[in-house]
Amino acid sequence: MLRIACPYCGERDQVEFTYGGDAASGFPALADADLDRWTDAVFIRDNPRGEHRELWQHQHGCRQWLYVVRDTVTHAIQSVVPARDASPAAGADGR
Amino acid sequence: MSEQTGRLDRGGRIDRSRPMSFVFDGRAYRGFFGDTLASALLANGVHLVGRSFKYHRPRGIYAAGVEEPNALVGLRQGGRHEPNVVATTVELFDGLEASSQHRWPSLDFDVMSVIDRFSRVFASGFYYKTFMGPFRGAWMFYEKFIRRAAGFGDPPLEPDPDRYEKGHAFCDVLVIGGGPSGLAAALAAGRSGARVVLVEDGAELGGALLSRPQGGDTDAWLASAVGELKGLPNVRLMTRTTVFGAYDNLVFGLLERVGDHLPVPAPDQPRQRYWILRARQAVLATGMLERPIVFGNNDLPGVMLASAGRSYVNRYAVIPGRSVVVFTNNDTAYGAALDLKAAGADVAVVDVRGAIGAELDRAVREAGIALHAGCAVARANGRKRVRNVEVCVFDAVRGRIGATKSRLPCDLLLVSGGWTPTLQLLGQRGAPLAYDDKRAMLIAGAVPAGYRVAGSAAGEPGVRQRVASGMRQGGAAAEACGYAPSPEPGVLPVRLPDEPAMTGIAPVAVIPDPPGAGYRKKFVDFQHDVGYDDIALALSEGYESIEHLKRYTTLGMAPDQGKTSSFNALAIAAQMLGRPIAAVGTTTFRPPYRPVSIGALAGAETGLHFKPTRRSPMHDLHARNGAVFITTGLWLRPWYYPMPGESIREAYVREADAVRKSVGMVDVSSLGKIDVQGPDAAEFLNRVYTNAFDTLPVGRARYGVMLRPDGIVIDDGTTSRLAEHHYFMTTTTAGAGAVMTFLEYLLQTAWPDLKVQVTSVTSQWAAIAVAGPRSRDLIASLVRDVDMENAAFPFMGVRQGHLGAIPVRLLRISFSGEMAYEIYAPAGCGETLWRAISDAGPAFDLVPYGIEALGALRIEKGHVAGAEIDGRTTLADMGLARMASKKKPFIGSALMQREGLLDAHRPQLVGLESASGDMALRAGAILCEPGRHQGHGIGFVSSVTYSPALGRHVALGFVSRGLSREGDVIDAVFPLRGEVTPVRVRSAHFVDPEGRRLNA
Amino acid sequence: MPEQRSALAAVYRPGRIGAPEGPAAVILSERLSRTLVQVCGWRDSFPQLCRGLEALLSCAIPGDGLRAVSHAGRSIFRVGPERLWVAGAADDDLLRTFVTQAPGEDAVVTEIGHSRTVVRVAGAQARTLLNRGLPVDLDHSVFPVDAFAQSVIHHIPVLVHRTGPEGEAVFDVYVTRDYAVSFWEWLTRVAQALGGQIREAE
Amino acid sequence: MTHYSAFTLIRKALGANRGWTRAWRNAEPRAGYDFVIVGGGGHGLATAYYLAKEHGAASVAVIEKGYIGGGNTGRNTTIVRSNYMIDGNTRFYEKSLQLWEEMSGELNFNVMLSQRGQLNTCHSPAQMDAAARRGNIMRMNGIDAELLTREEVRRRVPILDFSDHARFPILGALWQQRAGVARHDAVAWGYARGADRHGVDIIQGCEVKGFLQEQGRIVGVRTTRGDIRAQKVGLAVAGHTSHVARMAGLRLPIETHLLQAFATEPVKPMLHCVVSFGAAHFYVSQDDKGGLVMGSDLDGYNSYGQRGDLPIVEETMADAKALIPLLSRLRVVRQWSGVMDMTMDGSPIISKSPIDGLYIDGGWCYGGFKATPASGWCFAHTLAKDRPHELNERFTLDRFRRGHQLDEKGGGPTPWAH
């Protein structure tokens, strides 16, 4: 069972959270109509074997979206940061 | 009732003052409290207890614990019947009923045992090589017969009457195993103040100590250790509980057998409880299991592990045989030899080693036990029980065997091939095991963080060392959790007697056939009937990887998961392949350590409680009003309100009719409702909806559609502007959760700069739609503080006011196409609200309607719902292309421009009606050009209803370029029923396309 | 306010459950008609808002999502970073005025009292009972008085708040209203095994 | 090579089962091949088999990092069916089922295709409509399908929950008689033996660690057992598609997720067909040994861990009991999992890649076992002819950019929730 240390609520079972997928595929600016950039962001993934920056929402807790860095082989979690605290530039969307 | 011929007069941990009777295969027997079913059967001289899986060979009791491969029985009757129960783990209770399995007509005479004669034909993998002809699909013919032979026991035929529970637990230190090392670990950790949970599979604490001769220092130590643990408030002792799985983050799955030792669980109590335990440190003190030696006919009833023999004599006061041969490759089996001798049996020892230690030698001689050193038991003879064994001279170093030297008569053959530490839980974590040559065992290699291994699980040789290692590891685990080491170092049980330790093993796993002797099967995996030859065959065919070997032979795949067989299989494969054991490797360990019932894991989530139910605030009232409910997602919603004798069709037609003619009311509380507030609320909605919301005036509502980022429609609903910075959004019932989560996602990840707060208020508001030409009059008669006139409160207007004393939000919106209002009130007032409206209703011919009528009304109006928004539809497909704002980007605006989504041939939403007469239409029909009924057609029918307004069937569907095909007649094809219905394509707005009724 | 109906009305039956005799290991009761108001703010101005609230409610505003502050019959939970729940009695006029007159310029106020049913779980085995479904450690050492947790029980969203005096286990469970009957069914079935009592709603 | 038949079986038994030949050679890697297929699962082996057999390729190697069939081929719930609705999928899966029907005979290896039928239960009128649409499409494409009423379902599988206690009562079901199960390992071994007979080198214990590239073209693979040159390299590595493709610099519309499966103790036959539960994502069948084999949802987060966790265990078992209450007292003996290559629309990829010399067969999600023969067949065609067969022409990589997703479920690009 994943145990995710929510910065607000403390360490909790995975069942309180919902997964939001790869955080690298952040949102391009809405005004950007470039198909390739959008295709890349929405459909294409690094899908690494190892360290993965991903999103989880503490759905049954504080409802915060969190950036979680987790190893996709060992499932060990290295860090948990509220999404809104991580500047968008920290996302891989390059804004 | 038979005598307990195998019961000793004295000793054991059974309670002779509590006799119990039980039935096995229809015969009544007696035993005592403290017995297992296996010990009680042995006490009654019953050795033959089952038939083997493949060859139906007679099988007896082989072990005394969880590793038992043979003695599987069916337990209890009716709904409580449980197949494949391991008799050595069943605590005897009064009235227990068990039966043997997998035999016909009887255990003693099993017709299927003829298979044994052809065992070579049915060698491993035989089914891959035959049953392929003579015709295609012939396997289906043979399979019928093969399936008949499948399985061990019978499945239950009645529902399980018992309940199950789940529990969540948390601790600092989890100690797995309640033997001496586990007790010591728990003591050390407990004394330091850590929160400790000690879990023991068995009913009693003590582990292997319970199988020692009774009395003396061992028992005294055990009593004091258990006594102290019970006194520590921070220590929780859980017996009859198995740690079945070790999962990520030191989370463990446990199964507690709360009522399995009773005839039926105590009143209100669960049968089993599944625990999820989160620990910070775990100490495996799981002990070891003895393993067999492989030789001819080694599966005969009366052949048993040495440790089991010892356990039966000492713990259960049962003598499983009077004339005993002990066959071993190590010292530990001498404990069994001595104890059986002391209990009055004749004992001889056959040891593959040429010599044994002097001390042991003396003990054996003093006890009057004959020792055949440098010999091996090459095969056991007998039919349904061992009668004698063939002993040959054996060179353990070279593995060479001589001719049969003697036949020793016996009725019990105890075997010890060495020991295997119980490390399944570590294996489940992917921890590597290492082969230790000296001890001939697999021990823990690198131990994962947070785990420790203690006692015999760590390969510690003697009891004192095991206790010391338990103390060490328990203390270290507590320290790792931040507890200071206990001030008083655990008192080491110096007075614990030691005994033959695990040293000097000759690593012999298999005894070759003696020269000139005929063929006898030699079993490695008893439970799956896999023999030495099967391994040889598989390897010769190239199934060399240990995993291929497992799969080709099914070694280790039976319910016991190879507890007694895996190591021997590995050793034999290594020998045959000429590779070191370490290079061959083990197969993957997986949970559960012991089989776990589905019922326990399902817990309380069963029957009507499989998933929780969501009920509207007016639910009870609907029930009282005779509503028939339908499940939509987790919600229960009124489907229709039948009058006496009415069918669903009659009911919804009447209801929908009333909406068109007078007025109806429907509970729409399950709609998702989201409160959106903040200075950037308008901007936010502009981004998430395809259409504009900043231009929406206060006091007005607007229909909106949201897309996924990939340009596909995700949800629709109306959103009203209650104040400059305050919107009230509604979503579909099904979409509520996803939309809410999506909005939060956008606000927190993509646009954290927007000042917007979203709150789900779905449960805060009860909602009723009142629709029909008389709706305004009805509402106006109830609401005094809102001007209901058309001009003052127009279509798509939003007002706040009171209905009676209830504060309400009124939205003048319509799903049915009639003049209609949605009325929102605080949920606790929902029932009062409904009652107030329905009380006023008679004067207006008000009728409550359910979601069947709701569906009919919206189809008549061409409004889309779940059947149309199926995760593949674009705005344009739904005929709503104009709702895509050109002035601003929105979610999905980029990717909706992809060529595939713009394709002119895409299916578009249309209305459909029968082209000749009123033929019934069916949802799910495929639309085709007339007569061209193949492939994927040109569209499909999504929603269908009998239209009360039009008096005929109408449908919505999607047709390629549908908007340009109005008037065309195409075929609605329904091959599942052999139907073809010509249908005319038309506008989806069947009723009142101009929308006049909205204001009428 | 007009008459309010409890979501549990149809299933609530005071009396013993499970073992008919002996002390009740768990005591269940519904806390009717609580007032519950959510106050949210913006990151930059939220501390300011909290100071205003502190003055208004004359108590501290909790700084994290682990401990509530209870004072004068009200409990305040920080359910999200800039999100507070203030729970009070049915007739808490001060709270009621929040909804019409926001307690500060930058306050976003939403009344959510009707969206939750509050069930009190007390008694010696209250923790055991809740932990049959709640995946949160309720041990006194980590979950003292006024500790709270938002979580799920049997797939049902809950907020569990430990109230009552130190040494006694009393928990208020805030359950999403549409699930209340399912929650109650779950709770009472599990309570049966422990032996308990359902008190009249308070 | 020994021909398999009842006769050989008896003859060899009389000879104490000595003298059976190896099912396939354990080949040493050569310096180069025309075709190198990476991944010794069913798909890779079938591809090699059809390359050699249908396209006369003389120099083919299959490279497997572990043991053949040890990936998802050896860990799936073995359901074989062809009830696909989306144009592009329907005929491909039907072709696959037809190849299944021939397979044992063709390979002289009994893959135990058991067409016991599959039942998809429906629990709402909307689900019945969706089932009808699917079934109608199947029938229009010559595939067998039946729509059953509640009573018909009850007659067929009486042990499902038809009581008043069913939280989601069964309203009916879609039935495909030709669907069923097959023996997972046998598929890998059978194709391996068949491929070996046609000269394919099967190289086990050899992991691809990188690619040999020349002028932007892939000309071979770097492996733990040395470099191997190839005219064309085909990937059939399932859950590792992204991982391996990245060695060539490719990013794909794929995420890797866990899917678990479970087996119970064997019991006498109680369930005679495959059932999938429309009120949850759950499916179950009873194998010929008597064990019930079941599976449900993904674990829900990216993972290469091949190790499932408790939340899905609980969910699966609750599903099992809700569908078939009689399962309550049966016990699970093993819980395992595989790593799935989940695409953004749930449909596969059989396609040339943007890099010359590199071809991709992947994205099989949790449905690729049934696709094994057709996948091999089409991939072989694509590799040999350098263009897709019409059956796989829509399984391209660029369909996402072009807006031609094949979204059978309508789930959108959130594969963890598929």
Ligand SMILES: Cc1cc2nc3c(=O)[nH]c(=O)nc-3n(C[C@H](O)[C@H](O)[C@H](O)COP(=O)(O)OP(=O)(O)OC[C@H]3O[C@@H](n4cnc5c(N)ncnc54)[C@H](O)[C@@H]3O)c2cc1C
């Ligand atoms: C639990 C579960 C249940 C399923 N149930 C069903 C079902 O009921 N019906 C159905 O149709 N499908 C099902 N599937 C899906 C199905 O199993 C797979 O889609 C299919 O087996 C994939 O076959 P494959 O040959 O592509 O992959 P695999 O069998 O996984 O083969 C890929 C091989 O590539 C090897 N490999 C990976 N990386 C490298 C490298 N770098 N170098 C060399 N070799 C490498 C791997 O070791 C592996 O052996 C299920 C899957 C799982 C996990």
Ligand SMILES: NC(=O)c1ccc[n+]([C@@H]2O[C@H](COP(=O)([O-])OP(=O)(O)OC[C@H]3O[C@@H](n4cnc5c(N)ncnc54)[C@H](O)[C@@H]3O)[C@@H](O)[C@H]2O)c1
């Ligand atoms: N006859 C011999 O020579 C011999 C050989 C090996 C061990 N032993 C005896 O074993 C004892 C060693 O003590 P120990 O504590 O290391 O081992 P132990 O065998 O006494 O105790 C291990 C305990 O762990 C329990 N257990 C194992 N896996 C479990 C699980 N997953 N969940 C719950 N419980 C589980 C078992 O039921 C057992 O009671 C000594 O008394 C020693 O004499 C004797």
Ligand SMILES: Cc1cc2nc3c(=O)[nH]c(=O)nc-3n(C[C@H](O)[C@H](O)[C@H](O)COP(=O)(O)O)c2cc1C
């Ligand atoms: C259809 C099927 C049936 C299975 N039945 C059993 C079984 O009866 N007993 C068992 O131990 N394992 C069974 N397994 C699981 C395998 O032992 C193994 O766990 C699985 O192939 C995954 O491999 P791994 O556990 O070695 O990683 C079965 C697997 C499949 C695919």
Ligand SMILES: [Zn+2]
């Ligand atoms: Zn949180």
